[in-house]
Amino acid sequence: MTARYVIVGAGVAGIAAAERLRALAPAASIMVITDDPAGFYSRPGLAYFLSDLIPEDQLFPRSPAELRALGLTWITERAVGLDPHAHHLTLADGRTLTYDKLLLATGATAAPPDFPGGDLDGVVTLDSLEDARQIVRRARRGTPAVVVGGGITALELAEGLHARGCHVHYLLRGDRYWANVLDAEESQLVEGHLRALGIHIHHHTRILQALGERGRVASVETATGERIACQLLAVAIGTRPRLELARSGGLATERGILADEYLETSAADVLAAGDVAQVYDEATGRATLDTLWATARAHGAAAAMTMTGTPTAYRRSVAQNVTLLAGIPTTIIGAMGGSGDDTDLVAIARGDSERWRTALPDWVVVEQHTVNRVRLMLNERALVGAIVMGDQRLAYPLQRLIAARADITPIHAALLADGAPVVQLVADYFSAWERTYAKQP
Amino acid sequence: MALVPRSLAFDLTRAEVLATGNVVPDPARCVQCGICSYNCPLGLDVRAYAWRDEPIADAHCLTCGQCVARCPRGALRFAPTAAQKRGGC
Incomplete structure (x- = not known):
């Protein structure tokens, strides 16, 4: 009998799993269940659609013909019930499916507004393609808009609404942008860019409630009593894994679905991958949620191996987030200690005074960036985190050194010296390290 | 994203790329947003190469x-491909 694989979720984790399953099991039945009628698209790309850098149809990495060629059974419906003992999955339309192996890749959803009035028409989140379409439809030239939230999605919403012609107010709870990751100068770079665009930034501002007229949002009232008029209120205050299905089957969950390094959950023949999966990491002894595209893809591929009988551990690499922060390509690697809980870390920051163009021996062409900046986080013997803004050539060496917990004792003192040529030191050390240690098994 | 003016170094190095390199x-950095494919003047599906982790080896690529x-x-x-690093072309 052919194996029956069922995948819930058509994001990158689900599609990576489906592709790998098909390669490993050409005759198997592979079913993909999704409640998103748009199917598989680039969720991170929604920000670029919103900013009008790409049209909507560009968001789909696979053509219908390419998806057909994978021979998947595609069902657009919500999965509402799981019975792991019977190996049954129930859909919202009442159908019951039987699986041999089930992958839960249900993803995460934007946290709902945490203030009264969050249900008014015109209050939006950026979660799905349909959300993005709605925002684009509502964002007319001159529309007053308020954006609230301290992370990357909030920034993308502010920039996107501005690009669509809205008059944007950006509300921050603290005294600067993304203070738990960026340092003061980096926050300043981002805020300066937003101000230059004409976006109004309000610090120390918390929304008390959203106020409506005839069911539509008309303004927000802040904790200090100020009212800011708006016809759009975009909320990006975090994400939550979608756990309902896993919980209906009694699976062990914390913030996400708990999974071991093979992506297997507490229920036999049920695996989890992507933003919903809280995966055990042998290196730290903890189960971690990553909410990153590359992680989700790697989860999906590893899960497919395990599902087809070759248990394959997902090895968590150092967390790496690449994004465009206020127009500056930025890579955030590992622990940045911005929240102040890693008091043993030392930070070194270097800006444009360094000789970036000659730092690395291999030739690479990049556009000139208006900002070039690198910040390293060190403990007594290793690099544990880095932010690279602008020129990205140092991102790869830093990612390798941080992931390998490479011993940087030989350059530690030099890095900490006043005016040290940090970029050159790291680049040279990486070249030597790669030649000696990294090539060894 | 607005482009900033190119430097002379960019254009000179680009000439070398045209002769010996690939995109x-x-x-690990790609999120399959498709901006690359959308902006390719020849309509090459750059994004698909990125998914497969392959250099854009299409002979039509103008770099x-x-x-x-x-x-x-x-x-x-832009980078030399493995074959070029070995002196293989």
Whole structure:
């Protein structure tokens, strides 16, 4: 009998799993269940659609013909019930499916507004393609808009609404942008860019409630009593894994679905991958949620191996987030200690005074960036985190050194010296390290 | 994303790239948004190469750099391919 694989979720984790399953099991039945009628698209790309850098149809990495060629059974419906003992999955339309192996890749959803009035028409989140379409439809030239939230999605919403012609107010709870990751100068770079665009930034501002007229949002009232008029209120205050299905089957969950390094959950023949999966990491002894595209893809591929009988551990690499922060390509690697809980870390920051163009021996062409900046986080013997803004050539060496917990004792003192040529030191050390240690098994 | 003016060094190095290099993706940085493919003047599906972790080896590629410059996540760069590093071409 052919194996029956069922995948819930058509994001990158689900599609990576489906592709790998098909390669490993050409005759198997592979079913993909999704409640998103748009199917598989680039969720991170929604920000670029919103900013009008790409049209909507560009968001789909696979053509219908390419998806057909994978021979998947595609069902657009919500999965509402799981019975792991019977190996049954129930859909919202009442159908019951039987699986041999089930992958839960249900993803995460934007946290709902945490203030009264969050249900008014015109209050939006950026979660799905349909959300993005709605925002684009509502964002007319001159529309007053308020954006609230301290992370990357909030920034993308502010920039996107501005690009669509809205008059944007950006509300921050603290005294600067993304203070738990960026340092003061980096926050300043981002805020300066937003101000230059004409976006109004309000610090120390918390929304008390959203106020409506005839069911539509008309303004927000802040904790200090100020009212800011708006016809759009975009909320990006975090994400939550979608756990309902896993919980209906009694699976062990914390913030996400708990999974071991093979992506297997507490229920036999049920695996989890992507933003919903809280995966055990042998290196730290903890189960971690990553909410990153590359992680989700790697989860999906590893899960497919395990599902087809070759248990394959997902090895968590150092967390790496690449994004465009206020127009500056930025890579955030590992622990940045911005929240102040890693008091043993030392930070070194270097800006444009360094000789970036000659730092690395291999030739690479990049556009000139208006900002070039690198910040390293060190403990007594290793690099544990880095932010690279602008020129990205140092991102790869830093990612390798941080992931390998490479011993940087030989350059530690030099890095900490006043005016040290940090970029050159790291680049040279990486070249030597790669030649000696990294090539060894 | 607005482009800043290119430097002389960019254009000179680009000439070398035209002769000996490819556009090379870093899949760990790519989110398949498709900005690269959208901006390719020849309509090459750069994004698909990035998914497969392959250099853009299509003989039609002009190495014009549109995809490299416009990728919002710095996932594309010009680099010698492995064969060229070995002196194989």
